[in-house]
Amino acid sequence: xxxxxxxxxxxxxxxxxxxxxxxxxxxxxxxxxxxxxxxxxxxxxxxxxxxxxxxxxxxxxxxxxxxxxxxxxxxxxxxxxxxxxxxxxxxxxxxxxxxxxxxxxxxxxxxxxxxxxxxxxxxxxxxxxxxxxxxxxxxxxxxxxxxxxxxxxxxxxxxxxxxxxxxxxxxxxxxxxxxxxxxxxxxxxxxxxxxxxxxxxxxxxxxxxxxxxxxxxxxxxxxxxxxxxxxxxxxxxxxxxxxxxxxxxxxxxxxxxxxxxxxxxxxxxxxxxxxxxxxxxxxxxxxxxxxxxxxxxxxxxxxxxxxxxxxxxxxxxxxxxxxxxxxxxxxxxxxxxxxxxxxxxxxxxxxxxxxxxxxxxxxxxxxxxxxxxxxxxxxxxxxxxxxxxxxxxxxxxxxxxxxxxxxxxxxxxxxxxxxxxxxxxxx
Ligand SMILES: Cc1ncc(COP(=O)(O)O)c(C=O)c1O
Numbered sequence: 001x002x003x004x005x006x007x008x009x010x011x012x013x014x015x016x017x018x019x020x021x022x023x024x025x026x027x028x029x030x031x032x033x034x035x036x037x038x039x040x041x042x043x044x045x046x047x048x049x050x051x052x053x054x055x056x057x058x059x060x061x062x063x064x065x066x067x068x069x070x071x072x073x074x075x076x077x078x079x080x081x082x083x084x085x086x087x088x089x090x091x092x093x094x095x096x097x098x099x100x101x102x103x104x105x106x107x108x109x110x111x112x113x114x115x116x117x118x119x120x121x122x123x124x125x126x127x128x129x130x131x132x133x134x135x136x137x138x139x140x141x142x143x144x145x146x147x148x149x150x151x152x153x154x155x156x157x158x159x160x161x162x163x164x165x166x167x168x169x170x171x172x173x174x175x176x177x178x179x180x181x182x183x184x185x186x187x188x189x190x191x192x193x194x195x196x197x198x199x200x201x202x203x204x205x206x207x208x209x210x211x212x213x214x215x216x217x218x219x220x221x222x223x224x225x226x227x228x229x230x231x232x233x234x235x236x237x238x239x240x241x242x243x244x245x246x247x248x249x250x251x252x253x254x255x256x257x258x259x260x261x262x263x264x265x266x267x268x269x270x271x272x273x274x275x276x277x278x279x280x281x282x283x284x285x286x287x288x289x290x291x292x293x294x295x296x297x298x299x300x301x302x303x304x305x306x307x308x309x310x311x312x313x314x315x316x317x318x319x320x321x322x323x324x325x326x327x328x329x330x331x332x333x334x335x336x337x338x339x340x341x342x343x344x345x346x347x348x349x350x351x352x353x354x355x356x357x358x359x360x361x362x363x364x365x366x367x368x369x370x371x372x373x374x375x376x377x378x379x380x381x382x383x384x385x386x387x388x389x390x391x392x393x394x395x396x397x398x399x400x401x402x403x404x405x406x407x408x409x410x411x412x413x414x415x416x417x418x419x420x421x422x423x424x425x426x427x
Contacts, residue, residue, distance in 0.1 A: 079284055089109040091294045104238075109263055112278070122219060122264070125273045134185040135147075137375065155172065162200045173216075178215065185207070197344075212243070217267075224341065226306050229317065313340075343387065367386075
């Protein structure tokens with residue numbers, strides 16, 4: 001027989017990476033690394049932006065699925081239209097209406113397989129190599145690697161305590177002809193990843209006006225919008241400028257990521273083009289997840305579910321801030337988020353947080369150093385701490401270990417006397 005196993009194996013020594021397309025090397029590695037850090041059970045994991053499993057509606061999902069299988073199995077287990085089930089699109093329109101005060105036309109809602117699917121569809125529709133995209137600096141690194149994967153040029157606009165510095169964006173845009181304007185402006189206005197900061201109402205209005213004037217589509221990522229601790233968030237950018245905003249939402253943080261489910265809402269022609277792109281990727285998002293989400297929205301479960309999730313995340317944020325206030329060495333600064341999953345740390349200039357992250361892993365504490373969140377490698381003295389999926393007692397322990405490491409590092413780096421605790425900045 002010429003098909004003997006030994007013959008077949010003899011030539012099986014290709015290194016297939018020689019044959020990869022150039023784009024396979026663009027972007028993405030950091031996200032994989034972060035997801036893998038979350039796997040070690042004895043490590044205190046401040047790295048991934050993971051929702052707390054305690055918020056998963058375990059008691060409800062079983063009965064909801066049983067009911068769907070009993071009464072609507074053909075739809076629940078079947079492919080769906082690429083845009084999503086009509087019922088899912090209407091449920092998302094209802095949810096957006098309840099939380100943002102304006103109801104989108106369900107025909108302008110695309111059901112996606114999470115936020116990242118919406119971002120990659122959008123990149124496919126808009127971006128040619130060399131096109132420009134504006135982002136907050138720092139920003140969500142999944143978006144950065146997605147845009148980089150399209151060979152876009154990424155312009156980072158600095159942030160301060162009020163979110164993206166829109167006047168700086170206006171200055172950058174004003175200095176170039178309209179035909180050279182960036183195509184997209186990606187913003188996370190509420191409890192941003194990675195800083196936890198939010199964009200003020202005045203800046204939201206200014207951003208909408210500026211992008212409308214320059215013909216730039218705002219991509220508003222509302223991943224954490226419903227997870228504010230005390231007050232309602234400012235108006236969404238989409239509600240302020242539906243003509244110039246494509247909103248991307250996800251159920252990963254507010255329901256559970258085990259169904260990869262999200263949405264895009266915006267100008268009809270953009271949503272229609274994204275649906276065509278989706279036909280060439282996963283064709284449709286899973287019906288089972290859409291049906292669970294629909295039952296959740298129409299059953300009126302979201303308000304109580306979100307209230308419980310917000311209370312849990314607030315208790316973890318407060319525990320982290322309290323531990324940082326008590327334990328961090330002088331010279332460290334950090335943000336004080338009012339919602340979402342993250343605290344953003346800034347160490348004195350010159351501190352190498354990538355090296356600290358490697359050291360910290362040896363002490364069984366994981367966090368993400370700052371520079372992958374910037375398009376240009378800045379942020380080497382910064383880091384993101386996610387409190388979302390860590391119980392309070394482990395937050396205390398993790399911050400103590402991290403503070404000890406930083407204290408030793410800063411003491412070693414300092415030539416002068418160590419500042420006393422009264423000089424702690426508390427960011
Ligand atoms: C700002 C932001 N957008 C989108 C996503 C992606 O979420 P999904 O799980 O829906 O793809 C994340 C996940 O961390 C995020 O932080």
